[in-house]
Amino acid sequence: MLLRTLLVCAIFFTAYSCVKDTDFNQASDIQGTPELEIDLVFFTVTPPQFIPEGSSDRPITVTDTTDFRILDDSFIQESLLQVDYYFRFANSIPSEFEANIRFLNEVNRLRYELTIAVAAGTVQLPVISEHIEVLDSPEQISLVTKASKIVVNITIPEAPQTVEGSLNLQSKGTYFLEY
Amino acid sequence: MCKYALHIVLLLLGVVGFGQNKPLLYSYEEIPQSLLLNPAADMAQDFHFGIPFLSHLYIHGGTSGVSVYDIFKDQAGINERVTAAIFDLKPSDFFTANEQLELISFGWKQQQSGIYFSGGIYQELDVIAYFPKDLAILAWEGNRNYIGQSFDLGEISVTGELLTVFHFGASKKVSKDLRLGARAKIYSSIAQISSTGNQGTFRTILGDGTTNIYQHILSNVDLDVRTSGLTALGGAESGSETVNQIIKRGLLGGNLGLGVDLGLSYDFDRHWTLDASILDLGAVFHTKDIERYEAKGDFVLDGIELIFPPLEDGQEAIDYYTGLTDQFDDAIIRDTITSGYVQFRPTKLNGALTYGFGEFGEGEDCNCLNKEGTRWREGVGAHFYSIMRPKRPQFAFSVFYYRKLTGFLSAKVAYTWDEYSATNLGMGINADIGWVNFYLMTDNILRYGNLAKAKNVSLQLGLNLKINKQ
Numbered sequence: 001m002l003l004r005t006l007l008v009c010a011i012f013f014t015a016y017s018c019v020k021d022t023d024f025n026q027a028s029d030i031q032g033t034p035e036l037e038i039d040l041v042f043f044t045v046t047p048p049q050f051i052p053e054g055s056s057d058r059p060i061t062v063t064d065t066t067d068f069r070i071l072d073d074s075f076i077q078e079s080l081l082q083v084d085y086y087f088r089f090a091n092s093i094p095s096e097f098e099a100n101i102r103f104l105n106e107v108n109r110l111r112y113e114l115t116i117a118v119a120a121g122t123v124q125l126p127v128i129s130e131h132i133e134v135l136d137s138p139e140q141i142s143l144v145t146k147a148s149k150i151v152v153n154i155t156i157p158e159a160p161q162t163v164e165g166s167l168n169l170q171s172k173g174t175y176f177l178e179y
Numbered sequence: 180m181c182k183y184a185l186h187i188v189l190l191l192l193g194v195v196g197f198g199q200n201k202p203l204l205y206s207y208e209e210i211p212q213s214l215l216l217n218p219a220a221d222m223a224q225d226f227h228f229g230i231p232f233l234s235h236l237y238i239h240g241g242t243s244g245v246s247v248y249d250i251f252k253d254q255a256g257i258n259e260r261v262t263a264a265i266f267d268l269k270p271s272d273f274f275t276a277n278e279q280l281e282l283i284s285f286g287w288k289q290q291q292s293g294i295y296f297s298g299g300i301y302q303e304l305d306v307i308a309y310f311p312k313d314l315a316i317l318a319w320e321g322n323r324n325y326i327g328q329s330f331d332l333g334e335i336s337v338t339g340e341l342l343t344v345f346h347f348g349a350s351k352k353v354s355k356d357l358r359l360g361a362r363a364k365i366y367s368s369i370a371q372i373s374s375t376g377n378q379g380t381f382r383t384i385l386g387d388g389t390t391n392i393y394q395h396i397l398s399n400v401d402l403d404v405r406t407s408g409l410t411a412l413g414g415a416e417s418g419s420e421t422v423n424q425i426i427k428r429g430l431l432g433g434n435l436g437l438g439v440d441l442g443l444s445y446d447f448d449r450h451w452t453l454d455a456s457i458l459d460l461g462a463v464f465h466t467k468d469i470e471r472y473e474a475k476g477d478f479v480l481d482g483i484e485l486i487f488p489p490l491e492d493g494q495e496a497i498d499y500y501t502g503l504t505d506q507f508d509d510a511i512i513r514d515t516i517t518s519g520y521v522q523f524r525p526t527k528l529n530g531a532l533t534y535g536f537g538e539f540g541e542g543e544d545c546n547c548l549n550k551e552g553t554r555w556r557e558g559v560g561a562h563f564y565s566i567m568r569p570k571r572p573q574f575a576f577s578v579f580y581y582r583k584l585t586g587f588l589s590a591k592v593a594y595t596w597d598e599y600s601a602t603n604l605g606m607g608i609n610a611d612i613g614w615v616n617f618y619l620m621t622d623n624i625l626r627y628g629n630l631a632k633a634k635n636v637s638l639q640l641g642l643n644l645k646i647n648k649q
Contacts, residue, residue: 019631023253030261034321037383039482042391049487064485067500088392152485171482172392174323 033178040085040171041066041150047093047160061155068103071145075179082136082176083144089118092126093165098155103147111147112140123165201237202562202577202593203607203620204639206454206531209589210609210618211286211643214297216529217456218348219360219442222286222295223554224645227616229284229299237279239637244272244310248631265319268310270334271570278304282343284643297362298347302429305525306339307568322383326393332379332402336569340522341369341408342463343429348440358444360456366436368463369428370408371522375569377402391482400511404472405520407434407465436463438524450555454531459524466519478510526567531579533560539583556583562593573597587611595622600634607639616643 043064050060071077091097097118103111114133121127135141154167205216211227212235213220229235245264250257279301286297313330322330348362379400383393408428415421427433438461445453483499490496535555558581565574579593588610595603607620619640626633 018627018629019247020629021253022248022251022631024251026251026257029257031258032319034318035323036321037323037326037393039391039393039395039480041483041485042481043485043487045487049489062487064487065496066483066485067498068483069500086392154487170386170390170392175321177321 031178033176036175036177038070038173038175040068040173041152042168042170043152044166044168045154046166047095047163050156050160052159059155059157060159061153063151063153065149065151067148068150069148072148076175076177077145079177079179080141080145080175081178082134083141084135084174084176085114085133085171086174087116087131087133087169087171089116089129090126090168090170091118091121091129091165092123093160093167094120094122094162095156095158095160096120097167098157099169100153100155102151102153103144104149104151105146106148108149112143118167121165126165200564200566200575200577200595200597201620201639202531202564202575202579202595203591203605203622204618205529205562205564206452206533206560207581207591207607207609207618209611210616210641211284211297211645212281212618212641214286214295214348214350214360214362215301215346215440216458217360217442217444217454218297218362218440219350219358219444219454219456221352221358221444222288222297222350223647224288225290225648226287226644226646227285227297228644228646229281230642230644231283232280233642234284234299235279235281235301235639235641237277237637237639239277239635240275241635241637242272242274243634244268246632246634248629251631262319265312265315268312268315270310270312270331272310273307273568274310275307276304277306281641292351294349294351296347296349298345300343300345302341302343304339304341306337308337308339309334309570311335317381326383326385329380329382332381332400333377335377335402336375338371338373338375338522338569340371340373340463341425342371342433343367343369345431346440350442356446360440360442360444362440364438364440364459364461365431366438366461366463366524367429367431368408368434368436368465368522369425370406370412371434371463371465372404372406372409373522373569374402374404386481390484393481395480397476397478397511400474400476400478402472402474405465405522406470406472407520407522408468410470411468434463434465434467436522436524437461450535452533452535454529454533456529458527458529460526462521462523464519464521469517469519471514471516471518471520473514473516474511476511478507480507523567528565529562531560531562533558533581537582557581591620593622603635605637611645614644614646616645617641 045062049062052060099116099118102113105111116131118129119127135144201216204210204213207213208220250260250264281299281301284299286295288295311334313334317330345365346362348360350358350360352358379402380398383395386392386394412421412424415424438459440456440458442456483503488497535558537556539556560579562577562579565572575595575597577593577595579591581591583589590608593605602625603623604625605622606624607618609618621638623633623635630636
């Protein structure tokens with residue numbers, strides 16, 4: 001009888017301890033909002049790369065392509081709220097350029113495209129041209145997350161008159177996540 | 180609304196300090212399981228048998244930094260509280276969970292020699308995870324506002340082990356004042372995982388202008404995750420097979436280890452007694468069902484450099500991305516290996532100084548329970564505890580008061596200070612009713628009104644039979 005009483009007391013003691021003034025349903029409201037800065041592509045091109053084999057007064061374009069699969073992840077795709085792509089051109093060639101950047105999917109279908117005008121500079125005074133592309137709608141984000149390649153086309157209106165100078169690009173992506 | 184205490188304990192098991200500090204049970208010699216804390220404990224009875232699976236249950240969860248209430252208080256702004264917790268916690272803060280379930284327990288006194296032999300089997304789960312603050316900040320806020328700042332990958336430190344312990348020991352009075360004890364242990368590891376001694380940093384710095392805007396740098400990376408038994412458990416094709424694997428590995432079918440407990444009890448005089456013990460001085464030798472994952476090296480990422488090569492028709496473009504991932508694979512060497520390793524047990528130190536007083540019978544110096552004059556109705560004392568942990572030893576200090584309440588009932592209270600809590604009041608009771616011995620102990624009773632505010636929660640209870648020939 002006494003033992004039973006003690007056991008009942010023990011159960012009472014443990015059962016009637018409380019967890020109160022808490023709301024564990026808030027767990028579903030916990031949201032991390034990391035903002036990640038990650039380098040994108042970079043390059044330096046020089047005037048000889050734009051000199052055609054024959055004489056030409058038509059625009060000349062150089063192209064390069066790379067796979068780009070860092071967004072090919074279901075967690076990132078579900079968490080991504082906004083992407084800001086930042087491009088900074090430093091041009092010391094006395095010619096303007098047009099930079100066309102395309103995001104393609106696996107079968108080379110265009111998903112997103114942007115074009116940036118690059119101002120002419122000089123060797124003594126390179127000119128900086130900056131562009132920020134903000135993708136903050138689900139539709140826009142869906143376009144770039146479904147892309148797996150980046151194609152960069154650099155076009156000069158006509159063959160350069162000099163072999164000096166260079167066109168440099170540095171770029172990064174800022175990824176705003178919420179999970 | 181109140182919820183059951185065990186619910187919160189189970190909740191804390193997943194996230195949550197001082198596992199296995201048992202100041203209430205230590206030197207509580209009416210309870211046979213005090214032999215597990217000091218093999219030199221003095222047992223008054225001639226025999227004891229633990230009720231299988233009920234003789235000792237111990238559950239503990241703790242966190243050195245934040246309480247459940249700190250995060251889940253019923254107010255708006257949980258994300259702000261999580262952010263505050265991430266920045267308030269230190270890399271030395273930890274979450275721990277410990278559970279012990281005694282399967283078999285027995286003991287007897289050999290009358291000729293006076294040696295008390297005891298043995299048994301218990302199962303134990305022990306987990307400790309330190310708070311990887313830098314990685315938490317990186318995951319919670321990203322690197323954007325931390326350009327130039329290093330994130331320490333070495334803060335990753337976690338160990339977890341599920342094992343069964345087979346033990347046998349003896350306690351003998353070697354002189355009028357001194358009792359010595361020892362216990363041999365065989366560890367049968369069911370599963371173990373650890374990642375300690377890691378190093379390396381990740382940082383994003385501004386580029387020097389020659390490449391890209393940033394450089395993302397992994398420096399001096401040396402990460403190691405060791406697992407044992409998980410492949411065997413993970414390879415089971417059904418729940419019943421998993422249970423069979425657990426039972427098999429727990430019954431000496433897994434990786435084995437050896438250890439020893441040593442203890443002493445010294446009576447300075449009739450009132451003052453010193454008890455001291457060192458527990459789990461040993462290691463488990465993991466030799467089978469092992470998978471270890473290592474990553475070592477240095478790497479700098481500055482994006483993808485395009486070189487606009489002049490391509491002939493049909494010529495394939497340069498695969499920059501694969502080249503980059505290949506460079507990463509070459510720079511950060513990752514291996515999965517199966518070589519064995521030794522995992523030392525978390526050795527514990529206990530010491531207690533007790534002053535006994537209060538005679539059992541009015542006007543009597545001693546009675547049948549006051550053998551040889553060193554058992555008293557009341558006792559006060561201090562208890563020191565330390566446990567080896569991956570980053571550094573942890574310490575706790577308690578003061579306690581014991582009192583025999585009636586012929587069959589006694590109680591003990593303890594107030595414990597450790598590095599993070601100075602308000603831990605614990606209480607335990609023990610009842611000897613005929614042959615039946617029952618005990619129940621819990622700590623943090625000041626927080627029992629709302630366990631969510633407690634940073635430590637523990638409960639231990641047990642049921643034994645204690646038999647005297649006369």
